[in-house]
Amino acid sequence: MALSQKSNGASSDGHLMIDLRDVHKYYKTAVDDFHALNNVDLQIHAGEFVSIIGKSGSGKSTLLNMITGIDRPSSGEVFVNGMAVHELNENKMARWRGRNLGIVFQFFQLLPMISVIENIMLPMDFCRMYSMREREKRALELLEIVELSDHAYKLPTALSGGQQQRVAIARALANDPPVVIADEPTGNLDSKTAESVFALFNDQVAKGKTIIIVTHDSGLAKRTHRTALIADGEIVNEYVARAMPTLTREQLLQATHDAVAKNYAAGSMIIAEGTDADAFYIVTKGTVEVVLPRPNQSDVIAVQLGPGKYFGEMEFFHEKKHRASIRASEHTPVEVLAIGYDRLSELLNQSEVTRDALHQFADLHEAENIRKRGGLS
Ligand SMILES: Nc1ncnc2c1ncn2[C@@H]1O[C@H](COP(=O)(O)OP(=O)(O)OP(=O)(O)O)[C@@H](O)[C@H]1O
């Protein structure tokens, strides 16, 4: 399911920088083919800071390897900055990668026999970027950014883990790539050092880079623009996760499977008041308006709901008839995910806390609507 909507913080004019379409990855094993990525659709815009989270073995590194071209999808397409990565041959791949992607690994992977500054100059040498003289100057500037100027001519092993990771980030930025990909960049660092590494990524996002990090740290993930949750090789729909945050990963995946996307033109009617209710809806694009009829008065817009917000929960818990109309706002088309009440019921049977949360919202929204319908008018 697509993850195409941007949330707060991302630059609004960002074009599509990373686009994975129906990506599958099978690993051959002695027994059978292991399905490591299943129907992955992931869209990331220029300037976005995206975190990828998921259990060990869920497919996070495999996903990054598809983007970097370190490995190839078994089927599907991968576009990065307009390049069809899945079609690049090995020869072209290395140079393309060197110019377009900065990669930061969990264990730094600096070359131990050459100095810090030589490690940073290496990608520039390899891609023949910048003149010889410029390369050293640029490497020193990058070391200044990561606050390691004093260590330029030391061997990496003379540095602490956090310092080595900062060198690795400077190296990733060597060719000024538009995209930086980092697999557990803070996994081996204490929390204070992890914080300084995270701050460096934040600075780079502010300068317009697109950054994707895999992390086990949900606290860090929350501070990125957007989080993609992966479970058993599949991406959980982020709006489903936002609407029902108390579901487990497996339940979220189930809900993602159960959800059906529906599209509506700007201004069009989605649900008419008085009709039978049969589904729970989560807004994924655009804005919907909940329109309340009032006796002897004009209709009133009770509330506007944007991505991650939902409707249809009131009717699930109360009477199964729509007591308000729902329409797409006049300005943008709308996409919603519909989860049928029978499916929702099964999900909520597995998660009492989600049921309680939705029920509370249903009561709250009902009370608000009654107030607005009667209103001050
Ligand atoms: N080369 C391979 N051959 C066979 N199976 C593989 C291969 N690489 C990965 N796998 C399997 O694919 C699944 C996903 O692996 P991946 O490394 O992407 O997980 P991950 O989410 O990055 O985990 P971790 O958090 O532990 O790094 C795992 O079950 C793993 O055992």
Ligand SMILES: [Mg+2]
């Ligand atoms: Mg991994």
